[in-house]
Amino acid sequence: QLTLCTQENGIRRIVLNNPAKRNAMSLKLMESLRENILRDVKELDLRVIVLSANGPAFCAGHDLKELVSIKKRSEHANIFHICSDIMELIQDIPVPVIAEVGAIATAAGCQLVATCDMAVASEKATFCTPGVNIGLFCSTPAVALARAVPRKLALDMLLTGEIISAQQALSNGLVSRVVPHEQLQAEVTRIAEGICEKSRSVIALGKSTFYRQIVKDRNSAYQDASNIMVENMCLHDGPEGIKAFLERRNPTWDHNLD
Amino acid sequence: QLTLCTQENGIRRIVLNNPAKRNAMSLKLMESLRENILRDVKELDLRVIVLSANGPAFCAGHDLKELVSIKKRSEHANIFHICSDIMELIQDIPVPVIAEVGAIATAAGCQLVATCDMAVASEKATFCTPGVNIGLFCSTPAVALARAVPRKLALDMLLTGEIISAQQALSNGLVSRVVPHEQLQAEVTRIAEGICEKSRSVIALGKSTFYRQIVKDRNSAYQDASNIMVENMCLHDGPEGIKAFLERRNPTWDHNLD
Amino acid sequence: QLTLCTQENGIRRIVLNNPAKRNAMSLKLMESLRENILRDVKELDLRVIVLSANGPAFCAGHDLKELVSIKKRSEHANIFHICSDIMELIQDIPVPVIAEVGAIATAAGCQLVATCDMAVASEKATFCTPGVNIGLFCSTPAVALARAVPRKLALDMLLTGEIISAQQALSNGLVSRVVPHEQLQAEVTRIAEGICEKSRSVIALGKSTFYRQIVKDRNSAYQDASNIMVENMCLHDGPEGIKAFLERRNPTWDHNLD
Numbered sequence: 001q002l003t004l005c006t007q008e009n010g011i012r013r014i015v016l017n018n019p020a021k022r023n024a025m026s027l028k029l030m031e032s033l034r035e036n037i038l039r040d041v042k043e044l045d046l047r048v049i050v051l052s053a054n055g056p057a058f059c060a061g062h063d064l065k066e067l068v069s070i071k072k073r074s075e076h077a078n079i080f081h082i083c084s085d086i087m088e089l090i091q092d093i094p095v096p097v098i099a100e101v102g103a104i105a106t107a108a109g110c111q112l113v114a115t116c117d118m119a120v121a122s123e124k125a126t127f128c129t130p131g132v133n134i135g136l137f138c139s140t141p142a143v144a145l146a147r148a149v150p151r152k153l154a155l156d157m158l159l160t161g162e163i164i165s166a167q168q169a170l171s172n173g174l175v176s177r178v179v180p181h182e183q184l185q186a187e188v189t190r191i192a193e194g195i196c197e198k199s200r201s202v203i204a205l206g207k208s209t210f211y212r213q214i215v216k217d218r219n220s221a222y223q224d225a226s227n228i229m230v231e232n233m234c235l236h237d238g239p240e241g242i243k244a245f246l247e248r249r250n251p252t253w254d255h256n257l258d
Numbered sequence: 259q260l261t262l263c264t265q266e267n268g269i270r271r272i273v274l275n276n277p278a279k280r281n282a283m284s285l286k287l288m289e290s291l292r293e294n295i296l297r298d299v300k301e302l303d304l305r306v307i308v309l310s311a312n313g314p315a316f317c318a319g320h321d322l323k324e325l326v327s328i329k330k331r332s333e334h335a336n337i338f339h340i341c342s343d344i345m346e347l348i349q350d351i352p353v354p355v356i357a358e359v360g361a362i363a364t365a366a367g368c369q370l371v372a373t374c375d376m377a378v379a380s381e382k383a384t385f386c387t388p389g390v391n392i393g394l395f396c397s398t399p400a401v402a403l404a405r406a407v408p409r410k411l412a413l414d415m416l417l418t419g420e421i422i423s424a425q426q427a428l429s430n431g432l433v434s435r436v437v438p439h440e441q442l443q444a445e446v447t448r449i450a451e452g453i454c455e456k457s458r459s460v461i462a463l464g465k466s467t468f469y470r471q472i473v474k475d476r477n478s479a480y481q482d483a484s485n486i487m488v489e490n491m492c493l494h495d496g497p498e499g500i501k502a503f504l505e506r507r508n509p510t511w512d513h514n515l516d
Numbered sequence: 517q518l519t520l521c522t523q524e525n526g527i528r529r530i531v532l533n534n535p536a537k538r539n540a541m542s543l544k545l546m547e548s549l550r551e552n553i554l555r556d557v558k559e560l561d562l563r564v565i566v567l568s569a570n571g572p573a574f575c576a577g578h579d580l581k582e583l584v585s586i587k588k589r590s591e592h593a594n595i596f597h598i599c600s601d602i603m604e605l606i607q608d609i610p611v612p613v614i615a616e617v618g619a620i621a622t623a624a625g626c627q628l629v630a631t632c633d634m635a636v637a638s639e640k641a642t643f644c645t646p647g648v649n650i651g652l653f654c655s656t657p658a659v660a661l662a663r664a665v666p667r668k669l670a671l672d673m674l675l676t677g678e679i680i681s682a683q684q685a686l687s688n689g690l691v692s693r694v695v696p697h698e699q700l701q702a703e704v705t706r707i708a709e710g711i712c713e714k715s716r717s718v719i720a721l722g723k724s725t726f727y728r729q730i731v732k733d734r735n736s737a738y739q740d741a742s743n744i745m746v747e748n749m750c751l752h753d754g755p756e757g758i759k760a761f762l763e764r765r766n767p768t769w770d771h772n773l774d
Binding site: 375376429431433457471475485487491492493497501502 | 583592599600648650653654659662667672688727
């Protein structure tokens with residue numbers, strides 16, 4: 001299996017699992033990944049997805065042997081279409097996706113990290129977009145990268161292909177947390193468990209609103225987000241959560257968007 | 259009085275003043291704040307606004323008791339409308355607004371900091387958007403937050419509700435300066451006094467252009483900003499400032515946009 | 517000569533060369549700079565441009581004596597038009613432009629740094645946009661600055677006119693590398709030589725796509741960039757680069773976009 005998938009207590013763990021190929025995003029791996037992300041994604045007992053990897057690399061980007069073995073334009077288009085589709089759905093599904101990065105993330109692998117809602121790295125993690133070195137500029141990874149880090153760093157990485165450290169990734173916004181390598185999984189689990197304690201519907205509403213408003217002008221964004229705050233107060237879990245807080249008791253979520 | 263307001267030598271100080279409620283943004287506090295921001299805002303003797311707070315918190319966000327006591331959708335809409343209105347006018351008025359943050363800024367309080375033109379924090383200041391914990395996702399605070407800091411950090415704060423330090427706020431762009439707590443007011447006063455030495459009209463022109471151009475594509479932004487540079491040279495204070503600099507004398511501003 | 521220009525082994529070095537006037541961007545200097553950027557810019561033997569400066573300042577911004585000596589609105593418009601034109605073409609030409617910054621970059625000089633595709637600074641470099649002090653708000657520099665660094669820092673610099681250090685510039689994304697002063701030229705040369713080892717056409721495709729997609733919404737950006745990935749695989753240098761990598765040999769680029 002190119003990606004492993006387990007689910008327990010609301011946390012789905014998807015593990016890239018082709019260490020011998022450094023988890024290269026072959027068509028088959030991408031299809032497996034997409035399937036595992038999308039399966040029963042609307043079920044209430046799924047609350048958060050953690051994306052991690054087995055082996056010496058988090059993900060080495062596209063499968064180069066596959067790419068050059070293909071001759072037809074439409075088949076190349078298909079590969080990049082599926083890849084972009086995965087990146088979009090990670091942000092479009094109603095539950096948060098956390099990247100757990102303990103090793104190097106390259107090209108489309110770096111894009112995957114830049115795309116996840118949250119990314120936690122170990123001190124051993126590194127990041128690069130070295131397509132320029134092999135004649136295939138990381139133009140699709142740049143879509144995610146340039147929306148995550150300052151432009152100068154994005155272009156530096158894209159034009160030089162050089163590697164940045166976990167600390168550089170942190171100070172530039174590519175990841176939001178860096179921990180010692182041996183604490184990586186524990187930290188991500190702690191965050192994921194925290195998300196499971198919250199209302200699924202409230203998170204779903206907030207996540208979709210975030211990505212929708214961020215590309216609008218300020219006034220339109222506020223109009224949208226203000227309406228959503230009112231919607232949020234109309235959910236069961238809005239007033240319930242506030243009342244529980246004021247009454248110093250645990251909330252009883254129904255996790256329902258209706 | 260829920261907000262205090264004094265003005266001297268061009269500097270208006272507005273102080274959130276409901277320490278017992280951690281300066282929660284109740285309807286009444288928001289109305290008081292808006293009134294104090296807008297009063298005589300076009301008068302030439304107002305040059306800069308400093309927004310600070312009394313008590314153990316800078317601002318704890320919306321007044322939760324008020325929020326749950328309201329049953330009508332239109333009244334919730336009204337609260338979020340006034341809040342967004344304040345955020346917009348802070349950026350739309352002709353004088354700079356500086357947040358002086360010496361304690362925790364939560365939810366809409368964090369939004370207020372993210373919204374001000376400048377923000378100076380003491381080492382004791384902290385920031386969070388924990389609405390997700392109580393069933394009310396910080397969707398409106400996210401409008402300001404996501405325009406101030408990298409997306410990964412914004413989503414981390416929004417999805418976990420966890421607190422970041424003043425140093426993290428600084429290295430991610432939420433504030434532009436951090437000073438020892440006992441120097442906070444002195445540093446903000448120094449900056450405010452510096453702004454009072456400059457031309458009011460030049461700052462008004464520059465501030466409005468900044469927010470207008472930032473959402474445009476690059477070429478449109480340059481067309482707009484280039485026109486404004488010419489306008490600026492047509493103001494009295496443009497050539498006067500440059501000549502004074504070249505003649506090594508103090509400029510005589512008229513602060514006038516006509 | 518207000519700007520010096522040499523070219524060797526694919527690397528064009530343009531040096532701002534009016535130290536006595538701190539490389540102020542007079543009309544004549546701007547025209548010289550533009551000419552040296554644009555000359556034979558489509559020739560295959562030009563692969564990267566390095567922009568550096570002689571003297572105690574990298575660039576002090578517009579020539580203030582020239583600005584106040586002009587009385588006609590159309591002539592002011594002309595100056596700002598040419599300046600914006602240079603900023604746009606730096607990003608629009610097919611080869612990367614690297615700023616090598618060893619001293620202070622002020623106003624339009626800071627804009628120049630913020631505009632280049634990459635910027636490397638020495639520890640002695642500093643940056644500011646102090647137009648506000650002399651009555652001419654840095655509205656055009658703000659176009660580049662606000663797209664390079666977080667808004668709060670941009671507005672702090674624009675409203676206070678104060679100087680930031682190379683380290684602050686690095687941690688906020690205005691430059692992507694800071695090195696000891698004596699290593700500045702060597703580091704930039706190393707990067708430029710690295711770019712010369714890559715395919716010119718692949719870089720041209722990637723650079724233009726980067727700036728085009730960054731202002732689009734996410735899905736449109738992916739559609740654009742995915743198409744470009746397919747185009748890239750149709751270039752000679754795409755499959756050639758990948759095959760060379762897989763065969764552990766050096767690629768033979770043709771550098772051709774056809």
